[in-house]
Amino acid sequence: MQCITSATVADLFDIAATRRIEQAAAAALPHHTLMQRAGLAVARLAMAVAPHARTIWIACGPGNNGGDGFEAAAQLQHRGFLPIVTFAGDEDRLPPDARASLQRARDAGVIFAPEPPATWDLAIDALLGIGATRPLANAMADWLRQMHAMASPVLSVDVPSGLNADTGASSATPHPGALSPRFCLTFLTLKPGLFTAKGRDAAGTVWFDDLGCSGTAESPAARLAGAPADAPRSHASHKGNYGDVAVIGGAPGMAGAALLAGSAALHAGAGRVFVGLLDPDAAAVDLAQPELMLRDAKALDLSGMTAVCGCGGGADIRAVLPRVLATAAALVLDADALNAIANDGALQAQLASRARRGRPTVITPHPLEAARLLNCTAADVQADRLAAARQLASRYGVVAVLKGSGTVIAGDGSTPPVLNLTGNARLATAGTGDVLAGMIGAALATQRPAFEAAREAVWRHGHIADTWPAGAPPLTAGALARQAPC
Ligand SMILES: NC(=O)C1=CN([C@@H]2O[C@H](COP(=O)(O)OP(=O)(O)OC[C@H]3O[C@@H](n4cnc5c(N)ncnc54)[C@H](O)[C@@H]3O)[C@@H](O)[C@H]2O)[C@@H](O)CC1
Numbered sequence: 001m002q003c004i005t006s007a008t009v010a011d012l013f014d015i016a017a018t019r020r021i022e023q024a025a026a027a028a029l030p031h032h033t034l035m036q037r038a039g040l041a042v043a044r045l046a047m048a049v050a051p052h053a054r055t056i057w058i059a060c061g062p063g064n065n066g067g068d069g070f071e072a073a074a075q076l077q078h079r080g081f082l083p084i085v086t087f088a089g090d091e092d093r094l095p096p097d098a099r100a101s102l103q104r105a106r107d108a109g110v111i112f113a114p115e116p117p118a119t120w121d122l123a124i125d126a127l128l129g130i131g132a133t134r135p136l137a138n139a140m141a142d143w144l145r146q147m148h149a150m151a152s153p154v155l156s157v158d159v160p161s162g163l164n165a166d167t168g169a170s171s172a173t174p175h176p177g178a179l180s181p182r183f184c185l186t187f188l189t190l191k192p193g194l195f196t197a198k199g200r201d202a203a204g205t206v207w208f209d210d211l212g213c214s215g216t217a218e219s220p221a222a223r224l225a226g227a228p229a230d231a232p233r234s235h236a237s238h239k240g241n242y243g244d245v246a247v248i249g250g251a252p253g254m255a256g257a258a259l260l261a262g263s264a265a266l267h268a269g270a271g272r273v274f275v276g277l278l279d280p281d282a283a284a285v286d287l288a289q290p291e292l293m294l295r296d297a298k299a300l301d302l303s304g305m306t307a308v309c310g311c312g313g314g315a316d317i318r319a320v321l322p323r324v325l326a327t328a329a330a331l332v333l334d335a336d337a338l339n340a341i342a343n344d345g346a347l348q349a350q351l352a353s354r355a356r357r358g359r360p361t362v363i364t365p366h367p368l369e370a371a372r373l374l375n376c377t378a379a380d381v382q383a384d385r386l387a388a389a390r391q392l393a394s395r396y397g398v399v400a401v402l403k404g405s406g407t408v409i410a411g412d413g414s415t416p417p418v419l420n421l422t423g424n425a426r427l428a429t430a431g432t433g434d435v436l437a438g439m440i441g442a443a444l445a446t447q448r449p450a451f452e453a454a455r456e457a458v459w460r461h462g463h464i465a466d467t468w469p470a471g472a473p474p475l476t477a478g479a480l481a482r483q484a485p486c
């Protein structure tokens, strides 16, 4: 059993591949082995999460996910705990494995009750797994809400019930004041939906057990790439080795966004950072950061530079985009630049032509910006974030960084997309996106492949938030930029 962290390197498999892996594993083992292993693993994690528990409420559903729950109940009963099972299903229609486990729970003396106990020390959600096909209703929906309303921990079996394991979309309505710490023990494969969209909040800390069936020839749907390796700088290096970044943005009233991106690029190790402000009345120097070279955006020669374009650009960014798209050696497009491109077919064609000319581009949309670029709604994007990122990457010939809970990085399709596990709600404050764009710019300026540059910068950006000390002042975008590591 393995705890998944932001440093974990692992492949993620969709439901269809998981089913094939399960079938192959089941065929190679005596009947009922997988479910017995799954139930035992649930019982072990339950004991680790709540070692002093007495009452353990196990809510079991109508399929094999419920079977895992029955099996766990039998194991916990044997170990002196008090499991109480509520079953939302029809015994006669249970799949054979689950029916055998139900019988084992009865034989062990487990209590079956029509309603949840009055209180519990741990709740185990074994209602639905990868077989969920429609929104939860009736008793199952009620039980899930009750679990999440209590302060006792919730352990989800395989997948939090109602969560689409492929996409992270969820039909379960979270309890408004949800208190319960969450754990999820997933079997045979890690699934992408646990790590993006609603998945991260629904699953909490994810644990993985391969049930003794490691190794598969299936193609992964996505990857957890883990922490980037440190890239030590050679002693005999100079600023020219680390590239020039030119931030272009900062229309009147929005200079701060461009300066934040510039600060981030500087602290992330770019050799030189220019800031081309679109505000004609902008100051000639930023006295707080005199290392930033402030210029007129139109005067910058981008042919040897990595441009970071869009931060605080407003509508004025439209006028400079044709030249930026045509001349920048490498490019990060953010915010208003993405909105301008979404509204303009000629700019879209120019963007797509960069890939044909071998010029790397990274785009960093949040879901609404992605929706504008894909001509759909933000809800459509959130319904399948992996697909949306892949579509953006292939339509525009770019590396797409789709921001949000479980940021997705998709490239040209030669490798699966990556899901990033660093970051938290501390980043939900103005300017943090500008900082990310600047960090990606600095990584790109070192000539790293665009996919790797984006992946590393996204990981490091989130890691700053994850390691921000409790009790320290709030993580403002300015503080984030100053922490940007190379
Ligand atoms: N067969 C085995 O030996 C193993 C099974 N495993 C478990 O089996 C699960 C998959 O089992 P299943 O394919 O039976 O799928 P589920 O247990 O997720 O549920 C499928 C059943 O629920 C019904 N259903 C779907 N959505 C519903 C809803 N919203 N309301 C009410 N009923 C709904 C379906 O009609 C079907 O009867 C995995 O997630 C995992 O927990 C794993 O433990 C590996 C071993």
Ligand SMILES: [K+]
Residues within 6 Å of the ligand: 065, 125, 126, 127, 128, 129, 156, 157, 158, 159, 160, 161
């Ligand atoms: K479940």
